[in-house]
Amino acid sequence: MSIRVKLLLSYIVMLILPVFLFLIAILMMGFAFFGDIKNTTRFYNIDLKEPHTITRLIYADDIFFTELKDVAKYAPQKLEDPRFLRGMDRELNKVQSGLIIRQGRQLVYTSPFFRDPAIIHALPPVFQKKVNDEEDEHEHHEIRVHHHWYSYKQYDFFTQDHQVMTIFILRDVSTLTHLARKFFRTIIITLFLALAVTNGLLTYLVSRSILKPLNVLKHATEQIKEENLDFRIVPTSKDELGELSLAFEEMRQKLKESIDLQLQYEENRKELISNISHDLKTPLTAIKGYVEGIRDGVADTPEKIEKYLSIIAKKAEDMDQLIDELFLFSKLDLKKLPFFFEHVEIVKYLDECIEEVKFDLEKHGISIKWARKIAPTIVIADREKLKRVIMNIIGNSVKFMNKTKGEIGFSLIDKPEKVVIQITDNGPGIDPEALPFIFDRFYRIDKSRNSLTGGSGLGLAIAKQIIEEHKGEIWAKSELNKGTTISFTLQKASKRTKGGSFEKDPDH
Structure with missing residues (x-):
């Protein structure tokens, strides 16, 4: 989930959750207010599932008011019966109402709910309308006494002795107001608490999901600043910070590889300087020794002088x-040696190379076998550089040949997109432990670096660099006392090239 979505969802929850909790608080207040609603509805046989149930309950006292009006019209003597009046009042009390009956200015009956003289005094006189006129039985009027509000219904009529009698049904409507005041502070606190908890919790969770990976990245930068790259960053999410952590980890790996490569280059440079110093100092020391021998008269005959001079020339x-x-190797390594690729018919080219070295090999007692097993095939190659590869491989075989009758064999293997050239000798072979390193620069099997048992150690390294520039591979197989086979590949012109040069690699 992206950070944008997280923030959007948190804002939505911050808005919805407090409203939801506020509504729950309102419902709880409603349940507290209508705590006896079931009992009331059961008494009046009211079904809560029916429409307008609450409205009917609110106006439940209208039933009694209508009944009392009927009594006043058809049986007014009951209004002087205390038992009847108390019974009616008890029923009214169940719906938070009470009964007051007044004859003239004298009270005939007063409900225990409303015996406060202030309430009696606040009741109005006869309505400003003709006595016994019909009025809307749902019409409510209100009076205020000591911060309390009372809703009342009033019915005025004449008795048989022509006195005005008034029926009042009062209801204390300040209960909801009291309840609202009582719970107002709780509701406000609940609302603010819901806002605070929601905002605080969501802010903590969202900020934690952001700050945690940032702290990991901060620690990683401190480790890098202290030159410590031996750690790993594991993304903990799939959002933008997870992608950043992944990119940072890739950067760390690249940086570590770069530093390791730099250290390896430095080590190789030191080894290179050491090897060059050794390989140059050895012939220089020999030259210096033979020159001093001539100057000191050690070479006291023309034959010795000629011999010394021949050795000096050879060194x-x-x-x-x-x-x-x-x-050459330096230019190859720095990619500063130009290559001139062209179409080369490889069978004919190898014929020419073998013919060129055949005479010199015969002087060393080495014969050449050439197996032409494929039809003429066109490859892309730099003629001069490819010749250097072949000569370096043959030169290695000649230097290490330990057989009276040496043999060097050439063979070609045809592949769909390339050809494989194999050069085999029957020399001493290479130790399996040394075989993986023979293409490294300055590597010699003879650790003493005796010039009599090997060359500079650059021949096969140069061959590898040239073949890799040809988009090919080079490898070796060997068995001790049986010989060595060095193989390399060249790309065919018809499959991978155009116009005598390699097609550009789309990945570069």
């Missing part, structure tokens, strides 16, 4: 080759 050539390989 200088090795240094020159090492510097060239360092320069």
Whole structure:
């Protein structure tokens, strides 16, 4: 759920819940006011399910008023009977009403509910209309006594001796007012309490859902500031803050990978400097030693002098080759070496390469086997760079060859979108523990870095860089005392290329 939706829902609840609680308070007040409603309705045989039930209950005293009017017309002597009057008054008392009968200015009967002289004094004289005139039996009038309001009905008539008699039915209507005043403070407090609790609770929950992930991110930034990236941020929600936490975690991972890579680069740089220093110092020391031997007269014959000079020339050539390989590898590593890709018929190209190295290999007692198992196939390659790959692999095989009759074999495997070139030798093989590292720069199986048992350690690293620029892969398989096979792939022109160059990768 998004933060926007959370806030919107919280605002809606803040509005609806207090109103709901306020209505509950009003209903409770209503139940308190009409606590005896069931008893009253049962007495008057009123069904609460019927329409206008409350209205009928409110006007229940009209029944008695009508009955008393009938009594006044047809049996006025009953109005002088105390038992009859008390009975009527008791029934009126059940609906919070009372009976007062006045003859002239003398009270004939007064309900115990209304014996306050102030109430009697507040009652009006004869209505300003003709006595015995009919009036609306639902017509109510009100008087106020001591902050109390009373609703009354009045009926004036003449007795047989021509005296005016008045019937009053009074009801104390201040009960609702008292109840409202009594519960007004409670209702207001309840309303404000509902507002406070609702707003406080929702504010706490919403703010907690926002502040908790923010605190996690704050702690994460402090960890990063202290250069500690060994932690993990787990999103706790799926809203915008969850997305932010996820993005922050991805940033942390990228940053950690970048720092780890930087540290690895630094370590590689140190190792590179150490290896270069060793590989350059060894021939330089040898050259210096042979030069001093010539100067000191150790080489005292023309043959020795020639031998020393030949060794010096060989060491200088090795240094020159090492510097060239360092320069090439550096340009490859920095992506600053240009590649000139073109359509190359790979079978014919390998024929030319094999023919070029065949004579030199025969001088080392190594024969070449070339299995042409596929039809002419066009690949995309940089001729010069691909030749460097093949020569570096063959050079490695020649350096480590320990057999009297050495063999190097070439083979091609046709794949749907690429070709696989395999170069196999029958040399000493590579230890399984060393095999994963032979394409690393400056890696040598001989840890002593003896120049007699290996080259600079850059040959296969350069081959790997070149093949990767060709969008290919390179790998090795080897068995001790049986030989090694180095394989690499080249992309076919018809499937992945156009016009002699690689199509641009849509992901880059």
